Amino acid sequence: MSKTRTGRIAGATPVKGRALAQPAQVSGQCLCGTVRFEVDVPARWAWHDHTRASRVAHGAAYATYVGSWRKRFRILAGEDEITRYEDSATKAARSFCKRCGTPLFYERGRSRHMVNIPRALFKSRTGREPLYHIGIDEMQAWIYTGAPLGPLKGFPGVVWERPRKKKALDFPV
Numbered sequence: 001m002s003k004t005r006t007g008r009i010a011g012a013t014p015v016k017g018r019a020l021a022q023p024a025q026v027s028g029q030c031l032c033g034t035v036r037f038e039v040d041v042p043a044r045w046a047w048h049d050h051t052r053a054s055r056v057a058h059g060a061a062y063a064t065y066v067g068s069w070r071k072r073f074r075i076l077a078g079e080d081e082i083t084r085y086e087d088s089a090t091k092a093a094r095s096f097c098k099r100c101g102t103p104l105f106y107e108r109g110r111s112r113h114m115v116n117i118p119r120a121l122f123k124s125r126t127g128r129e130p131l132y133h134i135g136i137d138e139m140q141a142w143i144y145t146g147a148p149l150g151p152l153k154g155f156p157g158v159v160w161e162r163p164r165k166k167k168a169l170d171f172p173v
């Protein structure tokens with residue numbers, strides 16, 4: 001048993017400390033706000049998904065997901081407005097808001113105990129940084145990877161990536 005900086009004995013947790021130890025939640029919602037949900041934090045993990053299925057399902061270069069244990073995930077509102085698409089080949093299921101089309105939950109066929117939620121739907125931190133990549137070999141050549149940007153003359157608010165010299169390109173764009 002050791003003493004903390006404030007002189008309290010570690011293990012003899014004061015009430016305030018016990019309250020902090022309770023699982024905290026973060027909530028998220030779809031674009032129209034009909035579907036709302038929450039997960040206990042910290043989430044299990046977070047990653048970028050470059051596979052074709054997630055890219056097309058999101059209509060985006062890639063999807064960034066926060067994975068939560070199913071038992072640490074709850075739908076708070078709008079359950080009746082959720083529709084679901086199941087891929088018969090992979091057994092993966094994707095849920096969407098019927099009203100606004102926002103991709104909501106991605107359940108992978110081989111890990112039924114997990115629910116994966118687009119990171120973009122959370123307004124606050126989830127306790128996990130997206131450090132991992134799935135399908136990195138499928139990453140698209142047109143993805144933005146942080147190249148220097150400059151202002152586009154005559155178009156306020158638009159910045160652009162100057163084209164690379166032709167000889168530097170080794171793939172068609």
Ligand SMILES: [Zn+2]
Binds near residue numbers: 035098101102
């Ligand atoms: Zn919606």
